[in-house]
Amino acid sequence: MKNPLRKRYLRDLRQEFGKYLVIFLFITLTIAFISGFLVADGSMRIAYDQSFEKYNIEDGHFTVTTEGGNSMLQMLMNSLINDSPAEEWTKNGWIKDLKDMDVAVYENKYMDEEMKVGKETHTIRLFPVRTQVNLSDLMKGKMPEKNDEIVIDRLYAENNGLEIGDILTIQNREFKITGMIALSDYSALFKNNTDMMFDAQKFTVAEVMADAFESLDQTHLKDCYAWKYLDKSLTEQERKDKSEDVKDLLMEKATLTDFVAREDNQAINFTGDDMGGDAAMMTALLYIIMAVLAFIFAVTTSSTIEKESTVIGTLRASGYTKGELIRHYMTLPVIVTLVAALIGNILGYTVLKYSMAAMYYGSYSLPTYHTVWNAEAFVKTTVVPCLIMAVVNLLILRRKLALSPLKFLRRDLKKKQKKRLVRLPNFPFLTRFRLRIIFQNIPIYFMLLLGIMFANILLSFGMAMGPLLSHYKEEVKASEIAKYQYILKGEVDTKTEGAEKYSVTSLETGKDADSQEEVTVYGISSDSQYLKDLDLPKYEGEIQVKKDQKEIDGGDAIFSEGLLNKMGLKVGDDYVLYSKYEKKNYKFHITGSYNYPAAMSVFIYRTQFNDVFEEDEDSYNGYFCNQELSDVKDDWIASKITEHDLTVLADQLDDSVGAIMPMFSAFSVLMYMLIIYLLSKIVLEKNAGAISMVKILGYSNKEIGKLYIAATAIMTVLSQLISLPIAKSSMYVIFLYMMTEMKGWITFYIRPTMYPEIFVIGVVSFAVISFFNYRKIQKIPMEEALKNAE
Structure with missing residues (x-):
């Protein structure tokens, strides 16, 4: 025989439709956003990892001059051949030593030139089209076929409004843009490996025909060379050790002017490192949000149990086990979470993945990617959230339903004997009434504090980054040594x-x-x-x-x-x-x-x-x-x-994260409002009988609002005051971690008006929620007080 309790699911869903709808939409949007991010991140990560082999990315590069004054170009011109660069290395002793170490060397020369884009001066790093190492991915258009044609980095072109067919003037010569590319060794546009941040605004890489490259003035030519290990089975540590051996050899035989192993190359590795960190951060954010929502679900369920205690007592006395009741009260939260997760994943895989991919393409010069089904992302955004919801509710329900049937029938749901009420001072009646409401709902208000604290930390992060970067730029300008x-x-x-x-x-x-x-x-x-x-x-x-x-x-x-x-x-x-x-x-x-x-x-x-x-x-x-x-x-x-070189870190960070920070802020405010709405709703439902009674005694809805809504308002304001210093300290810790993970240092700065603004946002949000709470009070009938009369 089917369990008759199942018939209550639809009724409970209709009765609590507002609560379930709000939580459902919030979970759906959260998982859609994070699922789309993880799918795009995972697909791009695969494309990024495969690019090392697909585009034959270097294991390192160096520039040297010999002690005798001969250039590296003179020494290697006759020792490098297209098909097997390691075959004729016997002409110079140290080159022979590199060959003996199973290291192949490739010519990787380039020149940095200035060009005018509008009224600004930008730097373009020109390479001849490379056919052996560090190959390029053509994203749009075609590769150069004539000496007056050029292909440039796709991201730089987008940032500066350049299109195929536009003309670039380099060394007083005009080059027509024929295509947009992503250079495999410049997924992040670092002009110098020691720069604190890449610059996709005023620095680009480009390729021209070899003849066109040779015909340009060679004043700024850099005789750079890339190397590759012939042994593909080297471990990470063996690669590091080998790069040190290469460096030591070159330092003994020549004067190094530049030496960068692939493991240390920011232009290659920065993107991959950022992808891994972003995915971990988003996953952690999802789990924290789900834990908060799971506790809110559990608190609302606990309130429902208190309201239905006599029914539960009757069911237990009729033979229903504690396990059956736990499963019954867990079912709706888990089903809502599961359905929200599935719909969120569908949205993530179909709509939001393009937006998330665009965020990466808006920061990095990544090669073409193809969406790949990500089982790990599905587990993280569907299975784990459902498990979090189930486990949190299970733990709280087991504790809540551990009482005897008799206690449920008597509506005595306290495991311990009731403590004596706190004797309040001779405050005005309304003040004492509000304090009683607060004391009776301390667990709910504690959850309110935790939720507001978490929302304020997110909101602080979203609101702080823009002013912090602007302050840093102003600080740099004010302290510059010279123009x-x-x-x-x-x-x-x-x-x-x-x-x-x-x-x-x-x-x-x-x-x-x-x-x-x-x-x-x-x-x-x-x-x-x-x-x-x-x-x-x-x-x-x-x-x-x-x-x-x-x-x-x-x-x-x-x-x-x-x-x-x-x-x-x-x-x-x-x-x-x-x-x-x-x-x-x-x-x-x-x-x-x-x-x-x-x-x-x-x-x-x-x-x-x-x-x-x-x-x-x-x-x-x-x-x-x-x-x-x-x-x-x-x-x-x-x-x-110049000034731009000094402020490029802030400029690029502002360009990279500027779009996502408002999203963080909006998400934080929505979460703030959701938490206040659900928890204040619980307070009203828990006290529905008392509210009905004071209505019978002649109190108006407006007067009742001054009691119950005002009590929640007091705790909301108090939670804001407690959480804001914690949010500021948390922001500082997060900022310090960010600074340890990146090059350079930015002074920590919080706009003086930011936390007052957050406080005002909280008050306004509560005012909006209070409107719905007041309507809830209006709907509570007077006969509610008679339902549970003893």
Whole structure:
């Protein structure tokens, strides 16, 4: 015989339709969003992983010059052949050593050129069309077939409104765009591997015909070479060890100017690392939301049990087991969750996957992807949410239904004897009444506090990022040393007014690639007009570096605040920095800090710099200036740093996450309103009998609202006040974690008005929900008080 309790499901669903509909829609939208994200993420991850083999992505690249002055190009031109680059490596000793290590080398030359896009100056990195290594994926159009044709990165083109058929002017020559590509070794558009963030706004990669490339002015040519391991079975650790062997060999035989193993290449790995982190974050967010909703479901079910206690007592006395009743009360929550999850997955796989994929394509230069059925995503977004809902409800229902049938019949649902009521002071009657309501519903209001706390953390994250990035950009602009920082290939004089010499080099914070952070060491003139407020300690020329000395005492130095914060340092500490291309380390004594958020920096005097790094006494390799150096030829300039280069981190983060932050904020407000609606509804239903009685006593609906709605309002405001400091602390912890996972440092900043705004949003949201609560009070009939009369 069928269980007659099943007939109650439809009736319960009709009676609580509003509650189930709200939760159903919320779960559906949440799972649709996260399912679509996981499907797009998983499909793109597969395409990304397959690209290493499909496009023959390098295992690393390097640029060297020999000690005798011969360029790498001269040494390798005759040793590289198209079909088997490892066959003729016997002409040079160190190249033969690479061959013996089963390492193949490929030419990977390029040049960086400036071009005008509108009124702005952008950088384009030109490659000849590559046919052996680091192949490109044609996304749209066709590859160049003539010397005046070019293909450019798809994301850069979209960001700057470029289309096929548009003309780019490079070195005063016009090139017609014939296609949009994704370069396999530039899935994230990092101009330099040491940059804190990629730049898809003003930097792009492109390919032209080989003849067209050779016909261009070669002033900015970089003789770069990529290598591949011939042994495909190497483990990750073996690959790291082998790259160190390659580096050591090259450092012994030549002068390295650049060396990047694939494992350390941000342009290749940043995208993959971000995908994994995003998927984990979204999955964790889903589970937390489901746990909150499961507890809300359980609390509402507990309220229903209290309301139907005499029915439950009768059923138990008639022979129904506790297990049967638990399964009965668990069924609707689990069914609602399951149906919502299935519909959410359908929406995720059909509609939202394109939106989620567009988010990735809007940040990264990814190759073409094809949607792949993701069983893991289905388990995470359907099976696990149902399990969370079932387990949470099971635990609470087992405890709630553990009482004897007699207790249910008597409506005595307390396991412990009732405590004596708290004696309240001689407050006004309405105040004491509200306090009684609060004391009677403490578990519900505790859930309200937890829910509001979680919603406020999400809302803080959504509202904080935009102002934080804007503040960082303003801070960078306010603290910039000069409008232009030039880094030169050698010493060259200039007559430009205001140009000030300085020295600069880069060191690393650690020996291990995973912990390395680039630090810029500046050698500043003692009478600097650009860093007047830099309180450098005196230097008397006491540093003497011995020949072949591996550990060098760099003396006193000023560290940037970002470097101090990221490395957990303080004034008075000693800190060791490491040379990337030499087996040397440099210890500096921190005597002060300087607010220079644009880079992780160390400041010393130029004379001290030259002693520490074994340069000539008056040596320099850069200029600070507030105007461009018009009398210095481009072929003497290694790098020109402008305001855009300093703020690219904030610009790109704003472009990448700017669209999703409003979604986070809207989602948080909806969750906030959902929690208040459901829990305040429980309070009213739990006190329906009391509300009916006070109606009989002559109280109006408006007066009753002042009692029950006001009590919930008090607890909502109190929960807001408690949760906002916790949300701020949580935001700081999340921010610190983000900074440890990425290059560079951004100062933590919260707009002063943000938390008052969140408080106002909470009050307004409650006001909207109160309208529905007031209607609920109006619908409670007077005869409700007579139903459970004892």
